[in-house]
Amino acid sequence: MSKIKVGILGATGNVGQRFVQILHNHPWFEISALAASERSAGKAYGEVANWKVGTEIPDSVADLEVVTIDPKKIDADIVFSAVPSDFAKTVEESFAREGFVVSSNASAFRMEKDIPLAIPEVNPDHLGLIDIQKKNRKWDGCIVTNPNCSTIMMAVTLKPLLQFGLESVNIATMQAISGAGYNGIYAMSIYENVVPYIGNEEEKIQTESLKIFGHFDGSVVKNADLKISASCHRVPVIDGHTEAIWATMKSNPKPEEVREAFLKFDPGLSHLPTEPKHPIIVRDEPDRPQPRLDRDMGKGMSVSVGRIREGIRYVALGHNTIRGAAGASVLNAELLKEKGYL
Amino acid sequence: MSKIKVGILGATGNVGQRFVQILHNHPWFEISALAASERSAGKAYGEVANWKVGTEIPDSVADLEVVTIDPKKIDADIVFSAVPSDFAKTVEESFAREGFVVSSNASAFRMEKDIPLAIPEVNPDHLGLIDIQKKNRKWDGCIVTNPNCSTIMMAVTLKPLLQFGLESVNIATMQAISGAGYNGIYAMSIYENVVPYIGNEEEKIQTESLKIFGHFDGSVVKNADLKISASCHRVPVIDGHTEAIWATMKSNPKPEEVREAFLKFDPGLSHLPTEPKHPIIVRDEPDRPQPRLDRDMGKGMSVSVGRIREGIRYVALGHNTIRGAAGASVLNAELLKEKGYL
Amino acid sequence: MSKIKVGILGATGNVGQRFVQILHNHPWFEISALAASERSAGKAYGEVANWKVGTEIPDSVADLEVVTIDPKKIDADIVFSAVPSDFAKTVEESFAREGFVVSSNASAFRMEKDIPLAIPEVNPDHLGLIDIQKKNRKWDGCIVTNPNCSTIMMAVTLKPLLQFGLESVNIATMQAISGAGYNGIYAMSIYENVVPYIGNEEEKIQTESLKIFGHFDGSVVKNADLKISASCHRVPVIDGHTEAIWATMKSNPKPEEVREAFLKFDPGLSHLPTEPKHPIIVRDEPDRPQPRLDRDMGKGMSVSVGRIREGIRYVALGHNTIRGAAGASVLNAELLKEKGYL
């Protein structure tokens, strides 16, 4: 089988580089186009990317010539979008209109009624919205989105708690600097400090969750009856969002039952290349999970949980630019491929 | 009026140095004795203290000869205790027995029925337990304790919320490294990391609060009917504990009403030298309070709050080794003096 | 004696805030004008300053109305300039022309032949250039500059080494983040990292030093015959530049002799309000000086040295925005006042 050609929109940014990292040796996909701003177009990716995700830039992509973000310049079946959200609205629509499948990490289309906001381990059936979407919008292609980074970690861990009658959630996040992009936060702001504010983050967690856990009846998604209250904080960590979660459940399970539910959680997706062996890893040590030690578990795709206590309280952690961004979009694309949308 | 002589027990440690810093120019108190371990005794304080609280060590104390922690070696009316908690039980009792007033930051006696666990802005009447204590224990002196650092910040901000019928609290803390003492945490553990565990911290917050907000009927303190659930995390910050707090109140006040309550909060203690002009400072900027910018407000004695949102959610912040430790003990001592116990 | 009125140009920035901090209770000077960009003009300083230098903004200045950087808007005898260097050329000249004494921390005029590049402890006689300058330029006022931050720390410590026949210096700097201004460095660039490059910094150290140590014969300064080679690095420290210095001297002194020279160093300026008791503090502990512990010595005006070893090698440290910037300009102004230029 020849590989499916994929393009990356916004390939030089923080999340764009993570896309390259995840896709360059992907068994199903092959990077055919790297698109970025006019400033970078026409130059070799290796020259303009200012590669900063730690490992060396793969030779096979360093030499690719960057193109502008234009459907006519890209030969691919699917494009992954890491463009800024204000820009995403028009860009992503233009690609969908031209027949591309767009797997987007941007927030622009997340809350639109006929656009799936999908996490394969949580609400894979929501991909069915694509059929509604195509009918509604008369696009040849389509758009699929994944939630905001901090929402994803939380949602993956809440999924196995639905069985206990999940009613409400309080979540305090301690989020990594990389979540704001390379140029998002000044050192004088965050070093030896905590900033108790991330623009729109609490709103995203609170509203996106309701759609993710909503019921899709074949035509619309009805929001879940959940109460989510978030308090978001930036902490001096490079990668990895930590979340302190209180989950109130009707059946009032004991910590041990919650632990069992996490351990048994198996969304049946292990055949997807980017799905980790354990989407949820349970840590029994008293002081885990920790971002520097646990963010790379499952190649950055596992969410680690620990400190499950009465309350129910627990701590969740995941890699924000992999599990919470690029990896989430790639996993969605793999599920799309499996379901025949690609 | 000549000043009251005070001793500091455990004067060389982190909190001990904060006691020195606060007391060396105090209008009512004068440091007459610095007590530490045998290893330091007999040497000049300046020589053994390994002074690390940023500002220069005051000349007037640098030359004081350190004595052992022994009631017979100390000429003072009150001693401030910053000794390790396991050691505090016998040490503090021996001083109280010998007639000293002991104002302790250690946890050893906090939960004992006849020992006040006091915050002047919150439960000044609990000092009345001293009379019960003296009768019970037949000590010439007495012991007064202040709560754990993270409990204090929270309690000061909950006090003005009692009027709304406070029922339950969820609190996620982001605590500074200095809270564990100079040698408490290895750099490899916390740098570029979050550690979601602090030994016994959650228990302290949950149990101490019930006593602090309990009703003192003249003979005993009856625990408050409150539900506190804490999740404690260490973050890479030198000084200053940040707390994300959800407070559920019977009368369900609006954020604006809560803000007003914080602004109007006046415990009537401004005549005490260590009491800041504003025990609670309300920040209206969207991204405050922050530990590096706000921990020193009110000479480290103010608790700053901000981000008051529906929920009611808000963020509180205070200096852990001043407001949350040495400053709290000194404020207790000032109130004792005023009430005639000194 | 009534106080001398002073203005601060660029009052809202990092160094501007340090000027306010140092000047607001100054015994000789009184802040009469705070000037900043058009955007801030007309508003209260407290409202626009976004105060971030740790301590609380002084009430007496918070209410001052900010004016534009225009000689006509300012009633003062001297202005302190913390404007960006590219802008400083025209701004500072306009003030000098209008009769103001300008004490500048900007680099624009530092290397001009008739402008003093002065450190009171090092080359106070260079202020004599002012007379030349006034004659040359026909200004009613004048401009005096202080060197770049990292140059100042080094120069203060090299001054007492001149007696040994100083020939050449290698210096490796480990510079604080605040040196680049609040918005100078992204957190992703410097956190858990070292950046071995600071634009123009090495050149400044290498060229400014030759002028500072040059001989002023009453009409011109002849560059010193010194060889300085610098390697500059940014490290994750908020304030305080650390410098590893190798000094080669003709008479090849022993470390103990160098230590003595540092201890005996007395520029005879202790009557100036901003001059610390010890312009050079010698630390004999094996692991000092350290930025977090020593940057505030002498209210941020002392340079701490330590680890004096064969080579001669030693480590120097000073507060970059006080000793290396705002404090340096204020000290120059105090010397100007004493010498009758004010």
Added chain:
Amino acid sequence: MSKIKVGILGATGNVGQRFVQILHNHPWFEISALAASERSAGKAYGEVANWKVGTEIPDSVADLEVVTIDPKKIDADIVFSAVPSDFAKTVEESFAREGFVVSSNASAFRMEKDIPLAIPEVNPDHLGLIDIQKKNRKWDGCIVTNPNCSTIMMAVTLKPLLQFGLESVNIATMQAISGAGYNGIYAMSIYENVVPYIGNEEEKIQTESLKIFGHFDGSVVKNADLKISASCHRVPVIDGHTEAIWATMKSNPKPEEVREAFLKFDPGLSHLPTEPKHPIIVRDEPDRPQPRLDRDMGKGMSVSVGRIREGIRYVALGHNTIRGAAGASVLNAELLKEKGYL
């Protein structure tokens, strides 16, 4: 060919874990024994290691039972030693006596006359000392050591400069926290700080280099005629030592010639599994190398250089626990194997 069995002494520490990481999929070697203190012996490695080197602990080693550090308990041809240096003297000798080849990262034997202090890219011929050693000591096995971490980075980059007549070196290091082991440095000591002292580090750099660059005439190594002067500093970086180096050379090469020498440097070892494609990587960007971005180059085995300026000054950087420790020992072992000592 079946793999050579290897043991790791001190397998649970920081460097021990790096040995496991490098060796567990090694093409020539196979881990047959993990030895640690009595406390860990008898338990599964995964249970006691407290794995902290970021990636997941390999399943194949997690289940191995840890043994005590005793030649009788270990079935291997070669042992890698990461035991503390004070302990290494007797331990390593006991293994060499019992016939093991010991490739040691400890300092205990480094400076002994008949023990090679080897870096394959720098002085591979020094391995010839093994024959002298065996004759002298009548051991069945032998000991080979690698230098101290900061010495290795420097030495690799000085090797190609020998052709220019290297005479003297000044080196200022900015070293990572991990170099002191997990429990080596308290967070309160190094966070937002620089510590200008690392015990014995400067002496090691200065003396080890003379032996490394010494001439081996077939019986003894005569120290090189070099003058090395080091100033060592700890900075808040997790992994990766940065070094500012001044190299004085007889032929006074231009920066461009030095750059060429670095680029052309080829020790001819690319057939060794742990040797990176480029032992020296030249960065031409003005602000590289940087520890967080460059420490993992060549799987942590490349030394990156940059900022080659007149002086000659340049900046070198390498991963301290891989290139500077475990990787160095493994590379030595690979060369031993190739030369027939294994």
